[in-house]
Amino acid sequence: MRNILKFSYFLWVILLVSCGEGSKKEASKASEEAPRDPKTEVKDNAKVILFFGNSLTAGYGIDMEEAFPALIQARLDSLGLNYKAINSGLSGETTSSGLNRLKWVLDQQVDIFVLELGANDGLRGVSLVETKKNLQSMIDLVRAKSPDIKIILAGMQIPPNMGQAYAIEFGRLFPELAEANNVDLIPFLLENVAGRAELNIEDGIHPTAEGHKIVMENVWQVLEEHLVAPKLDQ
Template sequence: MFKVKNKEIQASKPIFSSSKLIKLCYFIIVFLLISCGNEKEKKSTENNTSTKEVTNTKTEENSSTNKTILCFGDSITAGYGLDDTNDAFPAILEQKIDSLGLNYTVVNSGVSGETTAGGKSRIDWVIKNKPEVFLLELGANDGLRGVQLTETKSNLQAIIDVVREKSPKTKIILAGMQLPPNMGLDYTTEFKQLFIDIAKENKIAFIPFLLKDVGGISSLNQNDGIHPNVKGHKIMANTVWEVLAPIIK
């Protein structure tokens, strides 16, 4: 028989003591809780990101679905002489529309010095946007230059014809203009009448005089006595709104 001298066989010691085992379990539990928290936070972040993406998409969709009101005119529409084009009547209309929560965007397509002939030459390009409403404000420069009234009327009619051909659903508003008396009684009278005739013949919405309560009033015009100042543009915006509001509301 074999004997083990001076040694006793002892039971093997546990790898962890009870205190260490408790600490290990506690650590595991804490780790799992932190992991779960991170996972929830991750999912929450993903959900928030997803929500933001959807919101942004909807905002872009709403922006892209806005209907357009196109103001097609000369220096009066362009806001000639104003320090800020946001003071021009198209921008004031935009502010009014936004305050009412209406789904429209106003586009200022005014060009200083524009005549009806100039408008006729660029209408094909401009009308490609197919606006919901087309405000036609041209003719004043024709009158001040003494252009033949038959030519002015022909050009305005040509513009209207292009709008109806290229964008049949567009509603047209014609802004009437008047001339100062120094242009001669016959000419100024016939000039005023041609806008009335065009509106009737085409059965379109009509603003009898865009510069109503503004034209000839020094306090509402710039130093040249022709182009409205900020106060004048506010009055013009109200004049346009009287005709525009029933169309877009």
């Protein structure tokens, strides 16, 4: 949790923004994101990587093409891997609202599911029991869709605004879920980004385009183990 105290104040400033209760600028941003349909047509039998999360996945404050899912797509293309990375991030998403949205999002082909939710729960002080229950329900829904879908859980940490005990237990929630469900874990999505002013936009919490490059590497370290290389022509 190093550097986490450096931006604790800004997390509370951005709470209204990430919850969709901010200024007209946020309303405009939300209106731009709303029409984005994650059910993107997949061509050439490409396998689908679905990134399901909040503003960190959506790329709040930057162009969508600069967010880490798009950077993942660029690397996949450069390596000749036949995958389609779909950005299904929604600013302000909590585990509760994410659970309600998930069934619709899963109404498409999915091969790898990256679950990045929980940060907004932590900022609101949502019961850890409730957060864990919602994340577990989402994992269960994905597996009900198909037991062959690979699931990756993105870990998150929060500052001790709700108390040190809450923050510690919040951080433990993700590895506990990953172990209990035998899914891979990204230990901390914002590792080497959180708390570094030069890698975050003015709110101090959402990564800049440069910050997303580091987030992409954090994700790639876990994701690459599930990727299938193209077969060589015989």
